[in-house]
Amino acid sequence: MGVVTSLQVAERAGVSQSAVSRVFTPGASASAKTVEKVKKAAAELGYRPNMMARAMITGKSRIIGLVVAYLDNQFYPLALERLSNALQAKGYHILVFTASNDNDHVARVVEELMDYQVDGIITASVGMSSELTQRCEDARIPIVMFNRGQDGGNVSSVTSANLDGGRKVAEFLLACGHQSIAHISGWLGSSTGRDRKLGFTRTLTQAGIASRVMDGMYDRETARAATLDLMDRRTPPDAIFVGNDHMAFSVMDCLRTEMGLSVPNDVAVVGYDDVPMAAWGAYNLTTMRQPLNRMVDATIDLLLSQVEDKTAPPRAIEIDGALIQRSSTRKPKDTTNEGF
Amino acid sequence: MGVVTSLQVAERAGVSQSAVSRVFTPGASASAKTVEKVKKAAAELGYRPNMMARAMITGKSRIIGLVVAYLDNQFYPLALERLSNALQAKGYHILVFTASNDNDHVARVVEELMDYQVDGIITASVGMSSELTQRCEDARIPIVMFNRGQDGGNVSSVTSANLDGGRKVAEFLLACGHQSIAHISGWLGSSTGRDRKLGFTRTLTQAGIASRVMDGMYDRETARAATLDLMDRRTPPDAIFVGNDHMAFSVMDCLRTEMGLSVPNDVAVVGYDDVPMAAWGAYNLTTMRQPLNRMVDATIDLLLSQVEDKTAPPRAIEIDGALIQRSSTRKPKDTTNEGF
DNA sequence: ATGAAAGCGCTAACAA
DNA sequence: TTGTTAGCGCTTTCAT
Numbered sequence: 001m002g003v004v005t006s007l008q009v010a011e012r013a014g015v016s017q018s019a020v021s022r023v024f025t026p027g028a029s030a031s032a033k034t035v036e037k038v039k040k041a042a043a044e045l046g047y048r049p050n051m052m053a054r055a056m057i058t059g060k061s062r063i064i065g066l067v068v069a070y071l072d073n074q075f076y077p078l079a080l081e082r083l084s085n086a087l088q089a090k091g092y093h094i095l096v097f098t099a100s101n102d103n104d105h106v107a108r109v110v111e112e113l114m115d116y117q118v119d120g121i122i123t124a125s126v127g128m129s130s131e132l133t134q135r136c137e138d139a140r141i142p143i144v145m146f147n148r149g150q151d152g153g154n155v156s157s158v159t160s161a162n163l164d165g166g167r168k169v170a171e172f173l174l175a176c177g178h179q180s181i182a183h184i185s186g187w188l189g190s191s192t193g194r195d196r197k198l199g200f201t202r203t204l205t206q207a208g209i210a211s212r213v214m215d216g217m218y219d220r221e222t223a224r225a226a227t228l229d230l231m232d233r234r235t236p237p238d239a240i241f242v243g244n245d246h247m248a249f250s251v252m253d254c255l256r257t258e259m260g261l262s263v264p265n266d267v268a269v270v271g272y273d274d275v276p277m278a279a280w281g282a283y284n285l286t287t288m289r290q291p292l293n294r295m296v297d298a299t300i301d302l303l304l305s306q307v308e309d310k311t312a313p314p315r316a317i318e319i320d321g322a323l324i325q326r327s328s329t330r331k332p333k334d335t336t337n338e339g340f
Numbered sequence: 341m342g343v344v345t346s347l348q349v350a351e352r353a354g355v356s357q358s359a360v361s362r363v364f365t366p367g368a369s370a371s372a373k374t375v376e377k378v379k380k381a382a383a384e385l386g387y388r389p390n391m392m393a394r395a396m397i398t399g400k401s402r403i404i405g406l407v408v409a410y411l412d413n414q415f416y417p418l419a420l421e422r423l424s425n426a427l428q429a430k431g432y433h434i435l436v437f438t439a440s441n442d443n444d445h446v447a448r449v450v451e452e453l454m455d456y457q458v459d460g461i462i463t464a465s466v467g468m469s470s471e472l473t474q475r476c477e478d479a480r481i482p483i484v485m486f487n488r489g490q491d492g493g494n495v496s497s498v499t500s501a502n503l504d505g506g507r508k509v510a511e512f513l514l515a516c517g518h519q520s521i522a523h524i525s526g527w528l529g530s531s532t533g534r535d536r537k538l539g540f541t542r543t544l545t546q547a548g549i550a551s552r553v554m555d556g557m558y559d560r561e562t563a564r565a566a567t568l569d570l571m572d573r574r575t576p577p578d579a580i581f582v583g584n585d586h587m588a589f590s591v592m593d594c595l596r597t598e599m600g601l602s603v604p605n606d607v608a609v610v611g612y613d614d615v616p617m618a619a620w621g622a623y624n625l626t627t628m629r630q631p632l633n634r635m636v637d638a639t640i641d642l643l644l645s646q647v648e649d650k651t652a653p654p655r656a657i658e659i660d661g662a663l664i665q666r667s668s669t670r671k672p673k674d675t676t677n678e679g680f
Numbered sequence: 681a682t683g684a685a686a687g688c689g690c691t692a693a694c695a696a
Numbered sequence: 697t698t699g700t701t702a703g704c705g706c707t708t709t710c711a712t
Contacts (some may be wrong), residue, residue: 003479005705016683021707028707031681046478051455052392052401055707061392063435063456074618077417084438093452095403096434098424115391116403116433138386139343185696249620257621276412280589281597282622345689356699361691368691373697393689396704 004047013041024049055117064164064303065113067097067106067123070218073246074275074291076125079146082296083122092119092306095140101189103129114139121305122146126188128155142306146299147290149191150318156306156314158299160321162192162292168340169241169270169288174207175332176340178239178268181209184216184226184251186243186272193243194216197274200241212237216247223247227254231267238267239329245271245278245287252283265317268329279326286329290322344387348554353381360644364389395457404643405453407437407446407463410558414615415630416465419486421679422636423462430644431450432459441529454479456458460643462486467530486639486641486672487630489531489656496654497645498639500630500661502532506539508663509581509610509628512680514547518579518608521549524556524566524591526612533558533583536612540581552577556587563587567594571607578607579669585611585627590624592668619666625655626669629661 006020012021015034022028023038030038041047055061064087071077084094095116099109106126113121114136121136124146133155136143145157156178173181183200186193197213204211214226223242227250230237242248248271255261255269263269271278271287278285298317306312323340325331346360352359355374362368363378370378381387395401404427411417424434435456439449446466453461454476461476464486473495477481485497494501513521523540526533537553544551552573554566563582567590568576582588586610595601595609603609611618618625638657646652663680667669 003705007705017705018683018685018707019681021705022682025707029681034681048451050396050705051459051690052395052457053356054707055392056390056396056690056705057707059688066436071417071421072414074412074414074417077411077420078344079410080417080436081438084436088437088452093456094436096406096420096436097428098421111388112428112433116389117390117392135386143545249622253621257624281593282589284597343689347689356690357689358699359697359703361689362698365691369697374697390689393704396693396706399704489692640689 003012003050004045006049009038009041009045009047012045013037016162031339051134055125059117060119061117062092063095063116063118064092065097065116065118065121065278065298067099067109067113067121067126069099069101069125073218074123074277075147075155075244075245075246075273075292078292079124079276079296082292083146083299086296090300092304099126101126101187103132105272107132107135110136111211112154120307122299122303123148140310142303142310144299144303144306146163146295147192148312149195151318154314156302156316156318157333158293158295158302158319159192159195161318162195163199165272165288166196166201166241167203170200170207171205171335172329172332172340173239173241173268173270174204174209174321174324175179175334176239176249176268176330177333180235180237181241182212182214182237183241184214184223184229184230184243184247186247187217188215190218196243216243218247220247220250223250226252227251228258231255231259231261236267240267241270243272245273245275245285248285248287248328249277249283252285264327264329274321274324278324284327286326287324289323289324291319343390344385346387349378349381349385349387352385353377385553386519399457400459402432403435403458404432404436405456405457405458407439407449407461407466408432409439409441409465411438413465413558413584414617415487415584415632416585417638418615418632419464422632423639426636430640432644439466440526441466443467443472444558447472447528450476454481460484460647461490462639462643469678471509474560480650482643482650484639484643484646486635487532489535492532494654496642496656498635498642498657498659499532499535500628500635501658502535503539505612505628505661506536506541506581507543508680509612510540510543510547512663512665512669512672513579513581513608513610514544515674515680516547516579516608516670517673519549520575521581522552522570522577522578523581524554524563524570524583524587526587527557528555530558530559536583549585556583558584558587560587560590563590564594567591571599571601576607578609580612581610583612585613585615585625587623587634588612588627588668589617589623592625599676604644604667604669610669614661614664618664624667625665626666631659631661634659
């Protein structure tokens with residue numbers, strides 16, 4: 001057998017090829033009799049329309065390109081899974097590309113995506129230069145950045161409220177009575193890393209507290225080295241805010257296993273994301289929740305609205321998250337301000 | 341601008357449309373002069389060949405379908421990342437489908453894959469019935485099962501040596517002097533889960549040791565419940581072999597955080613996979629390594645060889661792994677047999 | 681409601 | 697080496 005074409009179905013059903021097409025084309029109409037004959041013949045032959053051929057004519061491939069960098073941070077595989085499920089339910093599918101965060105690499109990958117005539121692009125955990133987003137705009141391919149923003153650009157993006165999240169963490173740690181506070185940030189080359197840091201340090205500064213910041217690069221080993229460095233100083237911090245959970249686990253491992261310190265008694269640790277692992281017994285990490293489902297839904301709504309209406313303007317959506325208190329921090333003493 | 345066609349490039353370069361095609365078709369030839377003119381015009385216009393159109397003619401989409409179920413077990417995102425990278429390097433791309441392990445669901449997903457004329461299919465962490473693999477064979481679509489086998493079937497698969505792995509774990513625990521040994525298995529509906537269990541229990545039985553087995557279903561919560569159940573018995577185990585690392589972390593969390601027990605002093609725990617997390621300080625899990633890179637390479641070699649030569653027979657490849665000793669178990673006393 | 685015919689953008693066979 | 701031509705399998709006018 002191999003491939004069955006609409007023509008073969010047409011012959012078997014005793015109708016024209018275009019009749020077969022109409023039966024399988026969502027918007028088209030055919031008489032009940034025709035529909036029945038065609039469906040029967042198609043079922044017998046195991047016919048299904050060829051999406052490639054359909055895509056060529058309609059100009060819509062129903063493929064969404066997903067560019068992703070770090071799959072070792074649990075947040076992203078989970079996002080991928082949710083995105084894939086939600087898009088599958090709407091009849092779209094995901095063509096995955098892995099790229100490092102190097103702009104040239106991302107650019108190459110985007111070109112390859114365009115070769116497949118994808119209907120839209122989602123980037124997760126990777127940044128895009130404005131030239132690159134311009135290239136997509138020229139090619140009329142809508143794009144949504146997931147968990148990343150672009151500073152000057154007019155690209156769509158979905159993030160959590162990172163500035164506000166940083167602020168909430170700072171206020172929480174202050175309420176816990178911490179005075180010596182450090183921040184191991186997300187990669188400061190990413191908007192996400194920068195915003196969290198900015199919201200955090202700005203709030204501490206306003207409270208008259210100096211903050212030591214080191215760039216953790218979203219990397220376990222870098223975060224570990226930063227931890228050792230911070231704890232080695234004259235006045236080591238008694239609280240560390242880490243730019244995401246993935247690094248926070250490394251920080252906790254280093255503190256406890258390598259340095260023999262207690263979390264939270266010696267050092268409190270706060271993360272960002274609230275990946276499922278943060279709730280596991282081994283960590284029980286206090287963290288800022290990024291509401292994954294809502295972020296995914298917003299991403300898909302935004303992207304598909306632009307796929308269906310190319311004139312829809314780009315939007316930057318921020319989703320609010322809550323601080324989830326667990327046992328990697330102590331209870332706040334100062335409860336005058338519970339608005340973490 | 342939007343989409344640039346080969347015809348537009350041809351006009352600008354002052355050559356025929358097929359000349360343009362030849363310049364961009366790997367196997368074809370054109371004079372240096374033509375190549376230069378075409379490349380220049382193409383660059384100016386930002387032209388790239390339309391993969392869909394190419395796929396229609398050649399019958400090769402250069403798309404590989406990947407069906408995956410559990411992205412919460414770190415092993416699979418990592419496999420996805422490696423597969424994607426390796427395939428990208430060879431000019432293939434991955435269309436991802438998430439499916440539950442329900443056969444109907446997998447069947448639907450496979451149909452959708454075929455709609456896109458994928459050149460091959462990789463299933464990771466999902467089983468396939470023999471009717472389903474037959475359907476793929478009828479459609480001439482090669483398929484490789486990653487980390488799953490099919491019992492009677494003649495499908496290609498790449499797994500680790502699961503029977504042998506189970507044996508090695510049993511021998512190791514015996515050498516450590518354990519007498520009261522339990523197994524929280526991987527889902528017994530999967531070949532992988534069954535084989536590990538069989539190799540394990542068979543070896544224990546030969547040593548005259550009874551083994552208690554519970555099905556952990558590859559699920560954290562099920563594994564936790566099994567742990568509570570096992571430890572609640574009259575003679576609780578002093579060692580537990582868990583069917584994969586993902587569940588083993590849950591078992592350790594339960595043992596330590598919920599029950600206040602020490603690992604390995606009260607109970608030794610062994611996992612399977614050796615995901616990166618197993619080496620993290622919080623767990624330091626003794627586990628059977630599944631050599632991910634070698635499994636991925638084998639999967640791609642196998643699949644692409646079948647894509648290029650449809651007559652290539654299916655093969656079931658097993659990759660050997662080593663037992664990685666960490667601190668979730670004690671050192672073996674009996675060292676007469678170090679061949680774990 | 682249906683069939684005939686055009687053509688999506690490309691590759692491949694065929695001539696020249 | 698090059699241009700011309702014929703499709704790949706389908707959707708979509710356009711007649712009927």
